Amino acid sequence: MDNQKLTSLHLISLHHAEFGQFIVRFFEDFSQTSLDANTDADFKRMFDALQNQIPNYNSALDQIRASEESEKIANADKVRDTDVQALKDSIKPYRNAKAQTEKDAYTSIKILLDQYKGVEDASYEEETNKLNTLITKLQSPEYSSQVATLGIVKFVNHLSDSNTAFNDLFAHRSYQTSQKQTYDVKVLRKTLTNDYRQMANYTATLANVKTDAFYKDALAVINNGRKYFSDVLARRSGKPSPPKTENNIKK
Structure with a gap:
């Protein structure tokens, strides 16, 4: 046998x-x-x-996946927070601009950005909504000339990309019942x-x-x-x- x-x-x-x-x-x-x-x-x-x-x-396993997703979401949020700060910093060189067009553009963009002060500390959903609005305004005809004058288009685009990346990740996160119990x-x-x-x-x-x-x-x-x-x-x-x-x- x-x-x-x-x-x-x-x-x-x-x-x-x-x-x-x-x-x-x-x-x-x-x-x-x-x-x-x-x-x-x-x-x-x-x-x-x-x-x-x-x-x-x-x-x-669901619990592990949810934990991994939470870490990815947190990292994606850090990226867009960094892009928010980079956008704010991008207009600083124009605080003492001599050309009137640059002064006017700086003042206009600065007033807009001040309306979103502290947005990085908002909840995920609130920050996403506020940044969506901010980006839409910056890419609208109302602010396009100011953005072009200050040469900050790439900073606006970076923020738009990172905010979209965050939102895509957050929208597809797992809602696992396993979070109610630890395994x-x-x-x-x-x-x-x-x-x-x-x-x-x-x-x-x-x-x-x-x-x-x-x-x-x-x-x-x-x-x-x-x-x-x-x-x-x-x-x-x-x-x-x-x-x-x-x-x-x-x-």
Whole structure:
């Protein structure tokens, strides 16, 4: 009888999202077969315990994504705040301008910018709305000649671009219910990994000692996902795929 083994896979090298996909892949592959988890009560218990952990793990991943998005949003806000300051600084050289046209342009733009003093400290939504209005005015015929006279078109454009970039990012941020509850993805992953190892090792062991085809077929399902993600890791590292079988699952 052929020795049934688990396909080699270094689970710890999978990113958190990949690990979640790896677990889900097992259940998707299993559902495509005629196998019945109820064939073995112990297998069914481990099968259900593993499946029941998926929602919380996915919520933890959502929490990570939301946190990453929040950081990106904060960084985008810093960029546009810097552009606001750059726009204000761009007209300063004209405070003591000798040419009347430059004096008039400076005064006009300065009065406009003063209406938006402290805009950088407003809430995200309020700052976006105020900057939209400011930029629209600066790009309108009413102020186009003053902007051209002072040569600050590029500063207006920079602010317009960074404000648009912020708004696009903010508009597509995730509203995750996971924010109502804190999840520790490392702890959840450790438990999920241990339970997966137990089920996979159990299946591999019985595939070698039982005559029931269920265990061999279930092991084939497990190894299908393991082979796929082993290849993913191999492509990422640029190294050849590792040997296809092992006696124990690596951490």
